[in-house]
Amino acid sequence: MNSLRWRAMVGQFKHQKTGVAALIVLAVFILAAIFAFLAPYDPNRIVVMDRLQGPSSAHWFGTDDYGRDYFARALYGGRVSLSVGFLSMMISVALGTAVGTVSGYFGGKIDNILMRLVDVLMSIPSFFLMLILNAYLRPGIGTIVFIIGILSWMSISRIVRAETLSVKQREYVLYAKVSGQSTFGIIMKHIIPSIMPTIIVSASMNIASSILMESSLSFLGLGIKQPNSSWGSMLNDAQGFISDAPYMAIFPGLFILLTVLSFNFLGDIFRVAFEPKASKR
């Protein structure tokens, strides 16, 4: 990323307080996830005597229906939610970038085949396809990451392809071609760096939607399962105790909302910073 773009981005952050707020929120959640082991209680320790206690100084977020400390569970749940979001984003960005650049760079038959594949995958409601694959495969965190990653790269590949089409006409790419660089080298060294801003924007938006997908799957009881928990699966548990323990539903949901909101804000700020035209909108 060159310094001009970097400066544009810093300028954009100065301009928009929401961007700074988003960064702070994400930093807090990421640190909390990393240092979850510092939590005062074991997230899986069951104390039946303490079940369904409201928030107090001993249990900041109260306790759940098994008397487990809800604060510790929220920290570990955040670890799972954020890692699933991040890892599946890596898969979809890698796939989307690979398909998009290859399709855009080679054009012709390859482009046609790959883009028809994207059309087909985009014609099947992806959330339903996720549910189906999830039912076919062995449950677990790895499966969730795989399913979300492998079914949400299509829109990225379309955007990357469009960018590649314009970048490959630039002089420095033609020059690299004439000077005998390999196709792989051109894509890696010239095309991908110049479409990096687009990739970053897509990645930020994708992480937001991946976290939402994971939480929806887990909420339906089809994603993360006991003894593991994510913010989504915590909401699945909380659903049965809404009238007795509303805090059980409020905390995890609020964390999902804040995380997803922050990634969406960041995505938009990157977009505006990288495309001067977009700032008019």
Added chain:
Amino acid sequence: MTPACLGRRPVWEGNFLKSFILRRVLQAVPLLFFISLVSFALIKLAPGDPVLSFVTPNMGAEDVERIRQSLGLDKPVYIQYFLWLKNVLTGDFGYSLINHRPVLTMIAERIPATIGLMGTALVLSLIITVPLSMYAGSRKNRPVDRLLSLFSYIGISIPSFWFGILLIFWFSFKLHWLPSMGMRTVGSNSAWDIMKHGILPVMVLSFINISMYMRYIRSSTISEMEEDYVQIQYAYGSTRNTILWRHVFRNVLLPVVTILGMSLPELIAGAFITESVFSWPGMGSLGITSVSGLDYPVIMGITMLTSVMLVIGNLTADILYGVVDPRIKTAG
């Protein structure tokens, strides 16, 4: 605008539109073919032997083999595919593995509840979004616009099931105003009862719809406001409101066409999560139950139906776009 284009003939008088529609329809055919392949693969790749669901303990090996033959499972895969495709095209989607009822009947039972729910949410969202986001777009970066933008950010970021739970907590458990689940109270058959059950799910769906649509319509309003015809109207002395509602409004209807096309499949497919939070007896909850019960024929039926609706929705949006906006006819 040059004076020449004032006297042009409407597009639909030419052959442009006809060939445009034909081209789009032809493009959809291979797509539908591949969708059918994927749906077929979903059944073939499903874990477990489909014959086993018909087998009872007192059957011999020959009986099992006979069932296998009668289901056509002894034939090569591509023959199986064509037999399956023939059945699907004649409306035979097979039978549910769980209650052994025809898949098509099960789907048909669910569709009215889903169309009612999704249709209400769609109409309500459009009625609210269009004026609201045009207002916001015409006052770009003013406090109103910023407030509505924040609202729309929250709407696209909020987990729909969580929003549903909060509404249930507040309106059903605290205030006791509205029922929290289902579509009817047992024994009651009035339309008002169904409406009362529908209010909360419609609120969830509309909030999310409005937030998504708002971004399209707002940005389209902003770019329209920069067009020459708006400047000319200003020069003539029209007020901003007159320009907005008399001139910009008609052009802003273009993204609405896209939105309608996007929403067509949803109208039939339903909302998996919202329907399941509120136990709304529509297609979405049928989808969830069929997946949890590994009911492959139902899963396949829903996949086929919703994907075909998605293709038809995109096609309709494309064609409508060509009809409403003459600039599109030559492109694509």
